[in-house]
Amino acid sequence: MTEPKAPEWPLWEVFIRGQHGASHRHVGSLHAPDAEMAIKHARDVYTRRKEGVSIWVVPTTAIAASNPDMKGPLYDPSDSKPYRHPTFFDIPKEIGTM
Amino acid sequence: MTTELFEYLLRLGDNSLVLGHRLSEWCGKSPILEEDIAISNTALDFIGQTQLWLGLAATVEGQGRSADDLAMLRDVWDFRNLLLVEQPNGNFGETIMRQYLFDAWHVLLLDGLTRSHHQEISAIAQKVVKEVRYHIERSRDLVIRLGDGTPVSHEKMQIALDRLWPYVREMFDVDPVEHTLIEQGLIPDTSTLRAAFDAEVLKTFATATLTLPSSNFAHLGGKSGKRHSEHLGHLLTQMQWLQRAYPGATW
C-alpha cells in the first residue's frame, strides 16, 4: 500500500469528577478528533453514562509536567514533552519472522 | 382498549428490540474503539427499553407471557416494529443515518408519552427519555460530522439519507390503533410531531450539507404488521434460534 496514511486521531487525557467528589481525577486517555467528541467518548468510555459527572479533556500535548526529581545518572533532562514521540517499533531480530 | 394498548406497546418494544439487535451487530467491528463502546451503550439502552415495553405489553395482555416470550417466540407477521429499524446496518454511515432519523422521532414521542394518562407508560417514558436525549445528541453530531467530512463520507451519507427517507412517514402515520389511544390520552398524536421533526432534521441536514430527498413516497406495513421487509425474517432466525431449537429450556 502506497497511499499516504491518514492522520491519527490525537490523544486526550481525561479527568472526571464523580457525583459527590471534590476535584477532578485523571482516569486515563482516549483518541478523538476534537474536544467535543473527546468529551462524548469520555462519557461513554469512562463513566458508562452515569449522570452528574463533570468531564475535562485536555490534549496530551498540552500537558506540561515537572521533571522527575532524580539525582545522578538517572536524570534525563532532554524531554520537555511528557510523553516520548511515537517511533516505529524495532522488532528484535531474535523474534525472527512472525 | 386493551387490544390496542397491547398492540401499541408491542410497537414500542419491537422498535427497541430490533434496533438494539441491529446496533449490537457492530460490537467488535466498529471503525474505532471509542465508537464500539458508544454504540454498545446505545444498544444496551435499547435492550433495557425492550424489557420495559414488552414487559408492560405482557402484563396488559394478561396471558402469562413474558417479555422474553414475546421477543423470542413470535414470527414475522406478529412483529410491530417500524420498517426503518429492521433495515440492515449497511456501512457505518447508514447505521448512523438510520439512528438519527429514529432518534429525532423517538425523542419527540417519548416526551409526549411522559404525559400519558397511563401511569406505567408515563413512568417508563420518563426514565427512557433521558437516555434518548443523549442518543440524539450523539447521532445528530455524527450525521453533521460525516455529512460535512470528506467527499467520500458526504456521498455515503447522502446515499444513506436517500435510501432511508422513504421510511420516515411511517413513524408519523396515525392508524386506527393509535387513534383509539390518542382519544384516551394515553399516547400523543404523532402527526402533530411532524413539524418539530422536520425542523430538527432540516437544520441538521443543512449543517451537514446534505440534500433532503424530494420524493414524498413512504413505505408502510411495519408497525401494522401487514408487510415487513425480508430483512426481519433473517434477523429473527438469528435472534430466536436458541429458544426455537431448544424449546422450554431455561437459560
Place this chain on the structure above:
Amino acid sequence: MYAQMVTSDPRDETVEDQAFQARIDAGEKIEPRDWMPEGYRKTLIRQIGQHAHSEIVGQLPEGNWITRAPTLERKAILLAKVQDEAGHGLYLYCAAETLGVSRDEMTEMLLDGRMKYSSIFSYPTLTWADMGAVGWLVDGAAIMNQVPLQRTSYGPYARAMIRVCKEESFHQRQGFDIMMKMAKGTPAQKKMAQDALNRFWYPSLMMFGPSDKDSVHSAQSMAWKIKMNTNDELRQKFVDLTVPQAEYLGLTIPDPDLKWNEERGHYDYSEPDWSEFYDVLKGNGPCSVDRIETRKKAWDDGAWVREALMAHSEKQKTKVAAE
C-alpha cells in the same frame, strides 16, 4: 500471558541498570518520563500491546453470540461484558502509548502479524455453552494473571490493571452462571456444557504460556516486575481452583490423569499439547485467519469514518481561526 514470544536482551548491566533495578526492588513505580532500559521499554510495549490486542480480538468469539443470546437479559449481560473488553483494550493501548508507540502503529502490527494476541481467542465458539466456558475458564485464567499485575512496576500498566480488575468482577461470574444453568438444565443443555468444557479446558491451560522449563525469557521480566508469577505457578493455581468448580457443576474435566496429590497439596494434571500451542501462535489456530480478517475488515471499512471525522474537525478549526 501476553508476553508469549517476548524475548529479552541479555547484556551487561550498567550503573543505570542497577539503579533502575534498585528502584523496582524497593517497590517504586516507574512512570513514563523516568529513565528506563531499552529492554524494559520494548518488553512492556510488546506485553501491554499484546494484552490490548487480546482484549480487542477477544471481543470476537463472544461477540459471535450476542445476536443469538437466548434471552434479553443474557443478551444485555453478554453485550456489556464484550463492551468491557473493548474498554480494557482502550485502557491498555493508552498505557502502551505512554512508552512511545501509537495505537495505530500497534494496530498495524497486529494486522500484519508482527504482534500477537492471546492464543485462546483463536478458538471458535460453537454453542451457547461456550459463552459459559469462556467466562468461567478464560476470564478465570485472565483474572488470575491480572490481579497480581495490579502491582506491576510500570505505573500506567498497573493503573490500567486496577481499572480492569474492578470491571472484571462480573465477567467470570456470568460465565459460571451460564454453565450452572446448562449443567443443571435439559439433557441437551448438559451435553452442550460438557462439550464446551471438553473443547476449552486445554486451550485455557495454554493461556498461561509454556511450562517454566521451556519459558526461557521469564527471568528478566520477573526481575523487572513486568511478570509477577511463573507460568506453572499460575497454571497450578488455576487447576486447583477450577477442579472443585467443575465437580460442583457435575461436569468432567477431559483429563483422565487429573487427581489430587496429597503429598504436594495440589492436583496432578496432564500438560496440554504444546505443539498445538506453538501452531496457534504461528497463526494456525482454528480461527486465527478469521480473527485477523475480521479485524482487518473492520479497520479498513472504518477508514473513511476516521478520516471524515478528522477532516470535519480540521475544517472547524480553520473556520474558528478565520473568524
